[in-house]
Amino acid sequence: MSETNTRHDTVVVRRTYEAKPERVFHAWEDPALLQRWYTPGDEKWSAKILEHDFRVNGVKRIAFGPIGEPGYTEDCYYADIVPNRRICYSMTIARADTRITASMVTVELLPRDNRTEVVVTDQVALLDGGDTAADRERGWGETLDKLTAEIGRAT
Numbered sequence: 001m002s003e004t005n006t007r008h009d010t011v012v013v014r015r016t017y018e019a020k021p022e023r024v025f026h027a028w029e030d031p032a033l034l035q036r037w038y039t040p041g042d043e044k045w046s047a048k049i050l051e052h053d054f055r056v057n058g059v060k061r062i063a064f065g066p067i068g069e070p071g072y073t074e075d076c077y078y079a080d081i082v083p084n085r086r087i088c089y090s091m092t093i094a095r096a097d098t099r100i101t102a103s104m105v106t107v108e109l110l111p112r113d114n115r116t117e118v119v120v121t122d123q124v125a126l127l128d129g130g131d132t133a134a135d136r137e138r139g140w141g142e143t144l145d146k147l148t149a150e151i152g153r154a155t
Contacts (some may be wrong), residue, residue, distance in 0.1 A: 007126040009133035013140040016117045019151045021084040021109040024116045027106055027150050028087055028107065029051025029054050034047055037146040040139035061088070076105075084102040091122075093131070095120050118144065 005023035027033045039047035039062075050061035050073075058078045062121055065071025073094045080088040087107040093100055103124035110117040122139050126132060 006128075006130050007133075009124055009126060009136075010126060011120075011122040011133055011137045012141060013120045013122075013137060013144060013148070014117060015144045016112060016115050017148060017151050018115055020114060021111050021116045023151055024109050024118060024147070025084045025087075027147060029039070033150055035062075037150040038062065038143060039146070040142040041066065042142075054078065079104075095130060098128075098130060100127055101125065101136070102127065118147075120144065 009064075015074075027037065031049045031054075034052065035047055035049045039045050041064075044066050045064065046067050047062055047064040050063055052060050054056075056059070056078055060074070060078070061078040062074045063071055064074065074091060076089040076091045078087070080086065080090045086109065089105050090103070091105050092102045101124050103122050105123075106119075106121045107116075108119040108121075110119065122136060123139065124131075124133065124136055125138075
């Protein structure tokens with residue numbers, strides 16, 4: 001049997017967008033929009049929404065990763081949604097068939113005049129060395145940076 005270990009960390013990533021909270025919230029709510037921006041990495045990465053039931057007790061499943069390489073699967077369970085203000089969900093990420101993280105994610109949308117500050121807090125259990133807090137922080141940053149372009153396209 002291989003050795004197991006668990007590390008706990010909290011990752012907080014912030015971005016401010018030139019859009020009102022309703023527009024930012026819609027980018028999380030609409031599966032077509034979400035699929036365009038919700039993945040870390042560069043243009044060599046892609047994402048596919050497998051399921052998106054955006055409601056309390058609903059689920060989100062996304063397959064993502066570098067094109068042509070073994071990817072990741074993200075499974076989420078929505079615990080709380082306050083329209084235009086907050087989204088809370090539990091999330092696991094697996095690489096192939098190996099779960100590498102389990103976490104609780106809170107997305108806060110804070111109005112700032114005609115802008116929105118988004119604060120993502122990811123309280124993560126890092127499983128068996130499959131991920132790191134630094135990798136998670138970088139991934140959230142890359143993902144939220146893509147949201148900037150999407151909000152410009154959102155209607």
